Amino acid sequence: MLLRTLLGSALACAALSSAAPAQDALAIRAGKVLTMTGKDLENVVILVENGRITAISDEVKPAWNAKVIDATDKVVMPAWVLAHTSGGLSGGDVENMLNVPYLTVKDALDPASLFVEEALRNGVGTFHVMPGNRTMLGGTGMVARPYGKTVEDMTVLSRTALKLSLASAPGQRTTQIRRLQRALQDVREYLEDFERRKKEFEEEKAAGAAGDKKEFGEEPDAQKKPVIELLQGKLRGYLYVPGPAEVPEALRLANTAKLDLVLVLGWQCWRAARALTNLKNPVVLDPDLEAYDVDPETDTETLVCAAAELAKQGVPFALSIDTGTDGPQRFPWWQAATLVRHGVDRNIALAALTTVPAKLLGLADQVGTVEVGKVANLQILTGDPLKATTWVDQVVLEGQLAYERSKDRRLQHLFGKNDPGQAQAK
Amino acid sequence: MRQRLACGWIAALALAALAPAQGPAEGHFALRAGKVHLGDGRFLADAWIVVRDGKIVEVGNRSEPPPGVPVVDVRDKVVMPGIVAADSDLSGHRDAEYNVTPDFVALEGFDLVRKNRRALAGGVTTAYLAPGRSRLIPGQGSVVKTSGEEFSRRVLAETAALRITLGRESTQAPALFEPTPAPTSDDPLLPARKQVPTARISQLAELLRIFADARTSKADTAGPGAAEDEYAIEPLRRVLRKELPLRVHAKAGADLLRALELARRLEARLILEDPYEIGRVATQVAAAKAACVFRLPVRPGTTNAGGEDRFDRSVQSSPGNAARARAAGIPVAITTASDEDLEDFLLLAAYAVREGLSPEHAMAAITADAAAILGVDQRVGTIAPGKDADFLVLSGEPFAVGTLVEKTYVDGRLAYARESAQDVLAVRVGRILTGDGRSLRNGVLLAQGGRIKAIGEDLPIPFGARVIQLPEGTMTPGMIDAYTHVGLSGEGQGVPNGQADQRVADAVRPDDPLLAQAAEAGVTTVLVSGRDQALVSGRVAALKTHGTGRSHVLKEIAGVRFVFDGVGPDALRPLTEQIERGRRYIETWQQYEKSLVDPAASRPVVQAQDEARPDPITGTWDVDIRDLPIPFPLQLKMVLKLEGTRISGTVQVRIQGREAPPQQVSEGTLEGTTVRMLFRLGQGGDVTLEGTVGEDVMNGSFRGGPFPNGRFEARRTSKEAGGTAASGPRSNKPRVDEALEPIRALLEKRATAVVRAGRGPAIEAVVQWFEQQKLPYALHGAADAVDDPKLLGTTRPAVLLNPEVVERERGEIVNAAARLAEAGVPIAITSAATAGTRFLPLHASHAVRYGLAPEDALKAVTLWPARTFGLADRIGTLERGKDADFVVFSGNPLELTSRVLLVVIDGKVAVDRRTLEGGR
Structure with missing residues (x-):
């Protein structure tokens, strides 16, 4: 419920602040639409008004003032949704103090960071920024879009979830x-003590012994607040699980301590895949999807794709991308294609970067698919999303043209006149 | 609260059951073993274990298998309970910086997904997980199984004991710096806090204070890390309620007494963990009813550190501690010093036996007693109805050095199966006669890759080896027949005469039934040759009597047979001439080989060609042979080439206008005007042309082939060098002359000359000549040497004997074999037969009947023939590295009442008559 409320207000704000009169209508003539609802469409027009999709049809005529994007030789699909990333945080993503739940990524997100720029270039429409994986209680995160000059511009949802981590030094x-356990117990006992004092005050007040004080004027410790909310079930936790040995503890926190947890799994966790089948929430996977598994005792090596192993056990998951500036794992399409290469169903692979994370972030009715009524977060591709030769040509965020490849300065600098994407587009 | 704490983890795990329940096929079976150690020191012979749903439902002797249940038959194996490692670092936990952390549970750090192959290979099915080693109270240890898909079933005890460390280690905890992230006046930044105790003197006091605080603390919400306590107190209270034993590590005797004092004051059950100086306090420990867990301070197969510093006065552990404690009546568990040695758990338990622990106690100390000390004896530690089906299938008795864990069952599931040794044949017999005079009782021979891998008394048999047990049998090396025609049976004309160019090894087919017959009699190697007929009687090939393709060829040219009984000053000449020819043949090869290494060596030949001197030879010649008693004219066409003094080229026979295929000139020289050429005349044998050359003419004598001597006349018709002639430095490779190859082998000492000679002067001449030439040789027959062994000179060459070794001379029995052997002559008894090869053992026995020493008789058909033909590095005796060729007789090999039970050739069973009734 909290999420919903937050979401509603945030989106309202976003819509208000970005409503530009000249640009409120947009029509995309799409050659092919991957809707992510199970049905792909061909040769349709997607009408967008006030940032939302109002119609998808092969019959409608765009309004006279609508900007028309001709994508008849292109593929339109929802912009990617990232369920968990530490990208875009300037000055490092990790606090080396262990117990800092009161921090928030809002204070570190850098709108000018390369990650944000790259995210837009690669078709990401929504991403969930969280503190890094190494801090035990690392602070709260936010949902952002890769467009805007200030953090406020970029904000979709703030204070979304608390980051927890089981990462440890060897041994x-x-x-x-x-x-x-102790940190959570400390807060639990603090809360019990607080409630007890509050109850005592109320009892005293009822007995007329409170004197002048009308209200119990004490607020819970602000520094402990995210943990308190986590324990009360008001705030979701994203728990980093570095390996299979920590999986039982993660399950204990989720099942016995009744915390609302999303597990962020290190690559090796696939070994415990069968233990992860009964989780409430989908899991989020490390950017390192495939690696050589070296048996510690026999030294035999096998290439294993963690996501494929989870898919075999029917564990729902969302994918994440590398936050660095090199290596193919920073491309969402590469991550999805890696899964397909390991035999995972294409729809599961694409869903792990669209509908699954959308649902995880509580934005299932907003983003992740191309449907009437959804926010118009669309990427226009020169071909199939999983093909290496395909380029993101344009990105539409909330009905506005947020990215055009033809105007991408950095790509122009990189390719000069030999831009392969442009050549392909023509 | 305790319930919640204890169940929390298990409950979480139960939800995460990794695998569906086992199917009935996997969970329900019966195992029949030759011997079952129950774990408490007792054992059952030929017993059944019935398993259902991961539990043992029945143990005992049965007359027939339980109906409708799959049976695992391991009647030749030994079964024991899964080993309980009473201590380990498998939790992977290293000490935290905190000195007192009773709430730490070792299980929480344990990787339940990891495959513990090493532990399972060593037979360890249950392990105690240490919570840490060197803090005052590092936490609680847990007990888990080393395998299992279902998390909850694997955990035998989430908390098995509270660990306490006394002595120097627990005084070394670092100072604790825990800065608050946002300091305020209420929550200020504090300096690093020292952790007590920092000396031994305060250890007991500090522990007693901690427990006293726990006893009196008012905190009733005893979850993890109660806010008002520095640490969780619930585990401490469980100790005080006697629900959790104390597990105290102390080394020095004084610290051990302090441990006893602590347990007495707290009224807690005490387990001493690796008490180094147990010997000094054993009676007190026994009186306090404490148990001991020892980590055997020995590591097999790796450097064992210690004693490097003379001034090091630290307390040392001793491998005899377990025995000492047990002798004092203390319950004992033993385990390995390092997790890396879990694979050798049984070996180390055996070491404890060497150090004085009885085998029964050692067995209990790794199974039943260990489980009792850990408090998990309700489920594991013994093989009994109701217990978990955790047991091991061993290749032999648990503490025998060669015994390996072959299978490890956990909860009735096969958790580990050893990969079997590839291609190893193990034969165990009552006695092995190695052939070099040694006799091994209860001998074991291991064959791998066709060779003998090991031989000795009571050797451990590697797992997976094919085992043949013949406890009554006697093994000898495979027998060798030094003169036989087996495999050369002709079609209609009998065995052919021996020829030097006959490729005997190729002529014998490995599937010849007579070879199989020889093998059945125990003859594993035959030295095959054609019939002796002329001076050079051909090659001797060494062949195995079993094999396929060319695998049965041991040596293509093992010998060359000669017949020589000439007497007189020039008698040896034909022999020496043959040898000389061979020598020249070798020289051409040596020259060629030299030219390959050093091209300059071949240059003079080329230069000679370049000289502008007239060449009297090169060109095409027509030859007429005259004075031959044949009704048609014989003509030759020769295409020759001269290189220096060497003549090469081809010769073609022409009879009445028809031409035979050209033959290479195998040898040709020009010395002055004297020409000498040698070539093969079709199948007619070698031919020599010797004559003088003039201007385009040549004449001289024609010898050899099927004809008597004749004359030849030749005219040169062209001076062009023939295209077929070998020319140029690249193609000066000599032709392989099959007829001279045996001589070459002899001269290169790869083959042995066997000279059939009977008369005294001939024997003397042969011996003298071969000794002079330093060539390997043996005699065949040597009848006169039986009476006068001095004829054989001082070096005593081997003598091959036909089966007729026993003769009567003027009513007196003369045993040639015995006489020669007594004179120190190595003899080889042969069959001199074809099908009769299979009677070689009979001939040896016959010679024994008439006085040959049995040992010599055996050598006469094994070692001596092997040495004679230079094969002793492969066959003849049973030694490591030699070919695995052997025979197992049902008794004394020279007794004819003994049967051949088994013949193995090149490590493969060629004959298996173990089940055949009756002798043969």
Whole structure:
């Protein structure tokens, strides 16, 4: 409920602030639409008004003032949704103090960072920024879009979830588990104590012994607030699980301590895939999807794709991308294609970057598919999204043309006149 | 609260059950073993274990298998309970910086997904997980199984004991710096906090204070890390309620007494973890009813550190500690010093036996007693109805050095199966006669890759080897027949005469039934040659009597047979001439080989060609042979080429206008005007042309072939060098002359000359000549040497004997074999037969009947023939590295009442008559 409320207000704000009179109508003539609802469309027009999709049809005529994008030789699909990333945080994504739940990524998100620029270039429409994986209680995150000059411009949802981590130094696994247990217990006991004092005050007040004080004027400690909300079930937690050995502890936190947790899984966690089948939420996978698995005792090596192993067990998951500036794992399409290469169903692979994370972020009715009524977060591709020769040609965010490849300065600088994407587009 | 704490983890795990319940096929079976160690020191012979749903439902002797249940038959194996490792670092946990962390549970750090192959290979099915080693209270240890898909079933005890460390280690905890992220006056930034105790003197006091605080603390919400306590107190209270034993590590005797004092004051059950100086306090420990867990301070197959510093006064552990404690009546569990040695768990338990622990106690110390000390004996530690089906299938007795864990069952599921040794044949017999005079009781021979991998008394048999047990049998090396025609049976004309160019090895087919017959009699190697007929009687090939393709060829040219009984000053000349020819043949090869290495060596030949001197030879010649007693004219066409003094080229026979295919001139020289050429005349044998050359004419004598001597006249018709002639430095490779190859092998000492000679002077001449030439040789027959062994000179060459070794001379029995052997002559008894090869053992026995020493008789058909033909590095005796050729007889090999039970050739069973009734 909290999410919904937050979401509603945030979107309202976004719509108000970005409503530009000249640009409120947009029509895209699409050669092919991957709707991500199970049905692909061909040769349709997508009408967008006030940032939302109002019609998808092969019959409608765009209004006279609508800007028309001709994508008849292109593929239109929802912009990518990233369920969990630490990209765009300037000055490092990790606090080396262990217990800092009161921090928020809002204070570190850099709208001018290369990650944000790259995200837009690669067709990302929504991303969930969270503190890094190494801090035990690392602070709260936010949902952003890769467009805007200030953090406020970029904000879609703020204070979305608390980041927790079970990552530990070698040999300190038990210690880390116990540290986290203790930290949670400390807050639990603080909360009990607070409630007890509040109750005592109310009882005293009822008995008329409160004296001058009308209200119990004390607020819970602000520094503990995210953890309190986590324990009360008001705030979701994103728990980083570095390996299979930490999986039982993650399950204990999720099942016994009744925390609303999304597990962010290190690559090796696929070994415990069968233990992850009964989770409430889909899991989020590390950017490192495939790696050589070296058996510690026999030294045999096998190339394993973690997502494929989870898919075999029917564990729902969302994918994430590398936050660096090199290597193919920073491309969402590459991540999805890697899954397909390992035999995962194409729809599952694409859903892991669209509908699954949309649902995880509570934005299932807003983003992730191309449907009437949804926010117009669209990417226009020169071909199939999983093909290496395909380029993101244009990105539409909330009905506005946010990215045009032909005007991408950096690509122009890189390619000069030999731009392969442009050549392909013609 | 305790319930919640204890169940929290398990409940979480139960939800995460990794696998569906086992199907009935996997969970329900019966195992029949030759011997079952129950774990408490007792054992059952030929017993059944019935398993259902991961539990043992029945153990005992049965007359027939339980109906409708799959049976695992391991009647030749030994079964014991899965090993319980009473200590380990498998949790992977290293000490935290905190000195007192009772709430730490080792299980939480344990990787339940990891495959513990090493532990399972060593037979360890249950392991205690240490929560840490060197803090005052590092936490609680857990007990888990080392395998299992279902998390909850694997955890035997989430918390098995509270660990405490006394002595120097727990005084070394670092100072603790825990800065608050946002300091305020209420929550200020504090300096690093020292952790007590920092000396031994305060250890007991600090522990007693901690427990006293726990006893009196008012905090009733005893979850993890109660806010008002520095640490969780619930585990401490469980100790005080006697629900959790104390597991105290202390090394020095004084610290051990302090541990006893602590347990007495807290009234807690005490387990001492690796008490180094147990010997000094054993009686007190026994009186306090404490148990001990020892990590055997020995690591097999790796450097064991210690003692490097003379001034090092630290307390040392001793491998005899377990025995000492047990002798004092203390319950004992033993485990390995390092997790890396879990694979050798049984070996280390055996070491504890060497150090004084009885085998029964050692067995209990790794199974039943260990489980009892860990408090998990309700489920594991023994093989009994109701217990978990955790057991091991061993290749032999648990503490025998060669015994390996072959299969490890956990919860009735096969968790580990050893990969079997590839291609190993193990034969165990009552006695092995190695052939070099040694006799091995309870001998074991291991064959791998066709060779003998090991031989000795009571050797451990590697897992997976094909085992043949013949406890009554006697093994000898495979027998060798030094003179036989087996495999050369002709079609209609009998065995052909031996010829030097006959490729005997190729002529014998490995599937010849007579070879199989020889093998059945125990003859594994035959030295095959044609019939002796002329001076050079051909090659001797060494062949195995079993094999396929060319695998049965041991040596293509093992010998050359000669017949020589000439007497007189020039008698040896034909022999020496043959050898000389061979020598020249070798020289051409040596020259060629030299030219390959050093091209300059071949240059003079080319230069000679370049000289502008008239060439009297090169060109095409027509030859007429005259004075031959044949009704048609014989003509030759020769295309020759001169290189220096060497003549090469081809010769073609023409009879009445028809031409035979050209033959290479195998040898040709020009010395002055004297020409000498040698070539093969079709199948007619070698021909020599010797004559003088003039201007385009040549004449001289024609010898050899099927004809008596004749004359030849030749005219040169062209001076062009023939295209077919070998020319140029690249193609000066000599032709392989099959007729001279045996001589070459002899001169290169690859083959042995066997000279059939009977008369005294001939024997003397042969011995003298071969000794002079330093060539390997043996005699065949040597009848006169039986009476006068001095004829054989001082080096005593081997003598091959036909089966007729026993003769009567003037009513007196003369045993040639015995006489020669007694004179120190190595003899080889042969069959001199074809089908009769299979009676070689009979001939040896016959010679024994008439006085040959049995040992010599065996050598006469094994070692001596092997040495004679230079094969002793492969066959003849049973030694490591030699060919695995052997025979197992049902008794004494020279007794005719003994049967051949088994013949193995090149490590493969060629004959298996174990099940055949009756002798043969």
